[in-house]
Amino acid sequence: MLRNWQEVLDLLAIIVKIPAALIMKVEPPHIKVCLSSHSHGNPYEEHEMAALGTGLYCETVMATRAPLLVPDALADPHWRNNPDVKLGMISHLGLPLVWPDQNIFGTICVLDGRENHYSPPFLQLIQQFRGIVERVLKQIYYDEVRVHEEAAIRADDAKRVRLEFAAIRDREQKALQAIKESKQRWHFALEGAGDGVWDWDMARNTVFYSKRCLELPGFPEHKSLVDFAEWERCPHPDDAATVLAEVQACLDGCIPAFANEHRVQAGGGWKWLLTRGMVVGRDDAGRPLRMTGTYSDPQAGRSRLAGTERPPGRTGRHADGGIAARHGTDRRHGKDGLAGPPGGRCGPRIEHAGGQYHPVIVEPEGSHRGYLRARRRQAADGQRAGRIPAQRQGRL
Incomplete structure (x- = not known):
C-alpha cells in the first residue's frame, strides 16, 4: 500500500x-x-x-x-x-x-x-x-x-466460558458437599445402628474401613485403609470360599447384593459378623469399579473362638437366599451329608484376569471335595482310602 x-x-x-x-x-x-x-x-x-x-x-x-x-x-x-x-x-x-x-x-x-x-x-x-x-x-x-469486533466477541465468549466454568465449579462444589453430607448422614445412621461401613476401590485395590467397622472385629485404627489381599484374609478359612464366591457373584452381576454371616479374625480368636455388600460403580463395559458394604454383629456381644462350630442355620447367603442357601449345603458338608475331614478348608482368593475379578478356590489335600471324591472311589472299588494328594484350582 x-x-x-x-x-x-x-x-x-x-x-x-x-x-x-x-x-x-x-x-x-x-x-x-x-x-x-x-x-x-x-x-x-x-x-x-x-x-x-x-x-x-x-x-x-x-x-x-x-x-x-x-x-x-x-x-x-x-x-x-x-x-x-x-x-x-x-x-x-x-x-x-x-x-x-x-x-x-x-x-x-x-x-x-x-x-x-x-x-x-x-x-x-x-x-x-x-x-x-x-x-x-x-x-x-x-x-x-x-x-475489534472479533476481539470483543472473543472477550465476551471468554467471559461467558469463565462464567459457565464458575457455575459448573459451583454446582460441583454443591454436589460434592451434598454427597459429603449425605455420606455423613448415611455413616451416622449405619454406625448409630451398630453397623460399620467398608468400601472397596478396585482401581486402587484398596478397602476402606469406617471407625465402627474397625471396632467390630477389633482391628487397630491404623488399618482404616488396607489392600484387598488383607481384606481377603479376614474371613475364617472354613468360611472364606463362600464369602468370596458370593462377592464374585455380585461382581459378575448374577446377584444385586449379598449378605453373608461368617467368622472374622478378631484379636486371638474369631468373631461372627454379618457382611453385606453391593457393587455401586461399573465402567462402560460393565466391569465393577467399586463395591460398598457393611459389617454388623448378628447377635450383639456374641463372639466365637477359633474352631467353634457354626450355629444351626448359619450359612452364607445373599439378598435372594444366597449361594449356600440355594444349594442347601454348608461349606463344611457335602450334598450327601458326609462330613468333611476335621480341619478341611478352602483357601479362596479373587484374582484379576482377562479384565474380570475371579475367586480362585484352592482345595488343599484333605479338603471336603477331595474327601468326598475319595469316599466315592472307596465305595466303588472296595479299597480302603489312603492319602489323597488332591489340589485343584477352579473358578466360581
Missing part, C-alpha cells in the same frame, strides 16, 4: 515539476510527514514531525476540510510568515484526507519554491489520487473495526 502511494507521489512531482509532494498524517499534538516524494530539492524528510498550532498550510486544510490553494505566500499577508516559507516553499495545493468515520487522517499536498497556480487537470489528478488513498483508508478502517 505505502509503496503504491510513494510511486504516485513521485509521479506527481515529476508531472508538475515540483520539489515536494507529501502525504501528511495528524498525530496530535504533531503532524507527521507520512510519505515524501523522492524528488530533487525536497526539504521534507519522511517521518519528520512538526508541532500543530504554528500556522502550517495543512492545519488550515484539516480545519476547513476543504482544498487550499496558495499560489504565492510571499504575496499574501496571511501566509507570508508561514513556517513552510522559511523552507523556501511559497506555493501550496492541499486536500484533506478523511477516515470513513469522518475523523481527519491528514492531508495530501504539493509545494513549490516558486509561484504556481496549478492547472485544473493537475487539480483533477490530485483529487483522483486522494480518492485512491481514502478507499485504502476505508479498507484499513473496516479491517480494524472487524478485528
Whole structure:
C-alpha cells in the first residue's frame, strides 16, 4: 500500500515539476510527514514531525476540510510568515484526507519554491489520487473495526466460558458437599445402628474401613485403609470360599447384593459378623469399579473362638437366599451329608484376569471335595482310602 502511494507521489512531482509532494498524517499534538516524494530539492524528510498550532498550510486544510490553494505566500499577508516559507516553499495545493468515520487522517499536498497556480487537470489528478488513498483508508478502517469486533466477541465468549466454568465449579462444589453430607448422614445412621461401613476401590485395590467397622472385629485404627489381599484374609478359612464366591457373584452381576454371616479374625480368636455388600460403580463395559458394604454383629456381644462350630442355620447367603442357601449345603458338608475331614478348608482368593475379578478356590489335600471324591472311589472299588494328594484350582 505505502509503496503504491510513494510511486504516485513521485509521479506527481515529476508531472508538475515540483520539489515536494507529501502525504501528511495528524498525530496530535504533531503532524507527521507520512510519505515524501523522492524528488530533487525536497526539504521534507519522511517521518519528520512538526508541532500543530504554528500556522502550517495543512492545519488550515484539516480545519476547513476543504482544498487550499496558495499560489504565492510571499504575496499574501496571511501566509507570508508561514513556517513552510522559511523552507523556501511559497506555493501550496492541499486536500484533506478523511477516515470513513469522518475523523481527519491528514492531508495530501504539493509545494513549490516558486509561484504556481496549478492547472485544473493537475487539480483533477490530485483529487483522483486522494480518492485512491481514502478507499485504502476505508479498507484499513473496516479491517480494524472487524478485528475489534472479533476481539470483543472473543472477550465476551471468554467471559461467558469463565462464567459457565464458575457455575459448573459451583454446582460441583454443591454436589460434592451434598454427597459429603449425605455420606455423613448415611455413616451416622449405619454406625448409630451398630453397623460399620467398608468400601472397596478396585482401581486402587484398596478397602476402606469406617471407625465402627474397625471396632467390630477389633482391628487397630491404623488399618482404616488396607489392600484387598488383607481384606481377603479376614474371613475364617472354613468360611472364606463362600464369602468370596458370593462377592464374585455380585461382581459378575448374577446377584444385586449379598449378605453373608461368617467368622472374622478378631484379636486371638474369631468373631461372627454379618457382611453385606453391593457393587455401586461399573465402567462402560460393565466391569465393577467399586463395591460398598457393611459389617454388623448378628447377635450383639456374641463372639466365637477359633474352631467353634457354626450355629444351626448359619450359612452364607445373599439378598435372594444366597449361594449356600440355594444349594442347601454348608461349606463344611457335602450334598450327601458326609462330613468333611476335621480341619478341611478352602483357601479362596479373587484374582484379576482377562479384565474380570475371579475367586480362585484352592482345595488343599484333605479338603471336603477331595474327601468326598475319595469316599466315592472307596465305595466303588472296595479299597480302603489312603492319602489323597488332591489340589485343584477352579473358578466360581
